[in-house]
Amino acid sequence: MAELRRALVLVDVQNVYFTPDSPLVIQYPDRNASLDNILRAIDLAEAQELPIAVVQHQYPAGAPVFAEGSAGWELHPDIAARRKDSWKHIVKGYASVFAGTDFEAWLREQQVDAITLVGYMTNNCDLATAAAAEPLGFGVEVLSDASGAIHLVNAAGEVSAQQLHETLMVLLHSNFAAVATTQEWAAAAQTAQPLPLDNLVVSALQGQASF
Numbered sequence: 001m002a003e004l005r006r007a008l009v010l011v012d013v014q015n016v017y018f019t020p021d022s023p024l025v026i027q028y029p030d031r032n033a034s035l036d037n038i039l040r041a042i043d044l045a046e047a048q049e050l051p052i053a054v055v056q057h058q059y060p061a062g063a064p065v066f067a068e069g070s071a072g073w074e075l076h077p078d079i080a081a082r083r084k085d086s087w088k089h090i091v092k093g094y095a096s097v098f099a100g101t102d103f104e105a106w107l108r109e110q111q112v113d114a115i116t117l118v119g120y121m122t123n124n125c126d127l128a129t130a131a132a133a134e135p136l137g138f139g140v141e142v143l144s145d146a147s148g149a150i151h152l153v154n155a156a157g158e159v160s161a162q163q164l165h166e167t168l169m170v171l172l173h174s175n176f177a178a179v180a181t182t183q184e185w186a187a188a189a190q191t192a193q194p195l196p197l198d199n200l201v202v203s204a205l206q207g208q209a210s211f
Contacts, residue, residue, distance in 0.1 A: 003192035007112040008045040010054045011119030013079045016065055016072035026148035027161035037146035037182040038118045042082055044186050051110040053088040055097050095128035114139030118146035122165045130176040140177035141195055143185055144169050174203035
């Protein structure tokens with residue numbers, strides 16, 4: 001089986017997701033546990049000499065969240081301390097890492113086959129990036145225990161962070177991404193092999209049999 005060329009993508013691992021009084025504080029899985037898994041993924045990526053991209057969401061100064069130069073906009077200290085000049089640094093203003101950036105061009109320069117997404121949020125930037133990768137021909141991996149979601153309530157209804165995160169993992173694995181734990185990903189990455197991937201038809205048939 002051909003070896004898979006991966007890039008680890010640290011999506012918006014910024015202080016706003018860890019500040020208790022922030023509207024975007026990660027609620028599920030435990031944000032500190034997910035951060036530990038992100039750091040584990042970095043260790044393995046560096047050991048395997050995989051390309052690493054660190055992404056930072058940014059809005060103009062004065063914005064309620066992600067305001068350039070604000071404390072919440074800054075990378076989490078554990079990520080900032082690990083960051084190297086060899087990492088690709090991407091600043092974005094949309095949910096997808098691909099939108100309005102040179103991310104695609106960098107991936108092609110690095111001859112990447114698949115991107116491994118860790119970071120936040122499952123329900124926004126991770127989801128948008130995974131969907132955007134499909135027509136570009138890149139495989140996607142999402143680490144379920146190195147990402148996270150928030151509680152949502154709006155005119156359409158309400159959903160807890162746990163329900164949202166777990167549902168999106170099933171959704172992503174049905175078509176857009178191979179979903180795995182950090183441990184499962186580490187085993188695959190060490191041998192440059194792809195993770196098992198489901199598809200929409202099989203997921204639908206299994207769904208019909210289960211409900």
